[in-house]
Amino acid sequence: MWRPGGIDRSTSLLIGLIVLSLTLLTVDLRASGAGVGATLREGVQGVLSPVQRAVSTATKPFAGFVESLSDLFSVNADNNRLRERVLELEQEVAQLQSLENRVREFEALLGLATPAGLDTITAEVLAVGVSEFDHIRVISKGRNDGIGVGMPVVDEGGLVGRVVSVTATTAHVRLVVDPIESVAVRVERTGETGWLSGRGSGPMVLELLNSDAAVLAGDILVTADGKYPSGIAVATVVRAARSEVGFSLRTEATPTAALSRIDLVYVLVYTQDSPGITVDDGSGRIPAVVPEDPGDRTSGESDEEPVTTTTTSVSDDPTP
């Protein structure tokens, strides 16, 4: 029972364990992801990742069954919506085909690289973060496969996130919707640049540098230069916005990648030091790229410099 007059053994132990936890926290933050904490993490993840892989594989049929049950409720509405969408997309495809040809010609003229030209490493998603607040995916490839910290990860829909830690056989990918992530983006339709910040399971926040520029619902946002190669689809604008007063324009966007249901991802063999896609027309008026990516806004986190060495297995067919 609780003894107001004194501290019993369990309370003393609680205080001791809290102090120990806070010490661990401080040491780990000071070590910036290196040191004993990193060694322990690598060891534990190395031991548990095969088990996670086995459990994930074994439970896939059961989980798939549960997923399909939940899908039944929305299947009719989805069918109608998808039929309409197919018609729209068929028209868009025809238009895009000709645009793509023109873009390729221009790129060839300028000698630019494209994300599609990057080597990729295909990986399976093994596990998720330990809580709902961890916007993390554990993937089945690691340092031994050529993956390094900082490399972008995409799926068929677009940008998924980036690698934030690597063990020999696995890697942790922080999703683009994590609140500590922000991405330099460009509105594909207008070329206006800005920042896209994650808000967990809420819609992402788009902040455009030019407050006079309008964005429309459905506008696609693609990566500008920085942590990621240019031109990868990141999000779709949810609401049209035009700034009334203020220095920047804010609105919301949803990720183009299917973050809640990713099975396979492609890690792009790209680091910030890789040859980027920068266009300097000399006029200084229209920035083709965002000058500097702010990176994570969290003090205390500093990922080690990405490894840009070799890649072992490469390229199924990424479609960033």
Add this chain to the structure above:
Amino acid sequence: MRARHILIAAAVVVVAVILQTSLFARIRPFDVAPALTVLVVVGFARHFPAETAMLLGFGAGLLQDLLAVSPLGLWALVMTTVAYATVRFRGRLEEDFGLMTPFVFAATFGGLFLFAVLGTIFGEKTLADGGAVKKLLVPAIYNAVLSLAVLPFTAWTIGASRRPGTEFRL
């Protein structure tokens, strides 16, 4: 209590963490999964001596920390606190078993809230999550429902039993 009980409890905690990160990656009604490890820690903390229960909570939290990318010690602190709260209230819970489900709800919600606050303090921007309230409430509801199966299971794994009107004994 024997070392065997602790080993079994540790194994169940490891299994819970693995299920949390693999099975519940896909089974996520309303896009949220239960906080299974918290529930298992509550389950064992009902039966173990106070110090053992808290050390088990600390260990479970540390394991979660090692699998996460959040700073080491964050989950350890949260799980230790959850185990301590369970130890403090378990006498009353055994007197009125109907309080168990509300307690599991409160312990899960409180644990996740503590994690969110500490995470924000230590730079994880956890409370900036647009769905923070949902991520606190829904796992707590899931845990309250699952407690009807998981708590008897944890008691069974370590052979805990109870005679009416008495506390659980190993």
